[in-house]
Amino acid sequence: MKIPAKFKEYIWLVNTIRKARRITFAEINEKWLQSDMSEGIELARSTFARHKDAIEDIFGIYIDCDRQNG
DSSP: OOOOHHHHHHHHHHHHHHHHSSOOHHHHHHHHHHSGGGTTOOOOHHHHHHHHHHHHHHHOOOOOOOGGGO
16 A cells, blocks of 8 residues: 555654654754655745644644744
């Protein structure tokens, strides 16, 4: 069974945030660029927001953003 690329991105994002515990969007983007999934293209903030919403809908995981601390 082949897992769709978007689903892999969601799992990658959840695992990245879980491992870091606290991480900025810039740090997520750095790690994203180091992954094979990025194909050298930065993660747009709007894509991150869509992924965040989809992760909540699919997995029931709420990703909270603390804008005061980056």
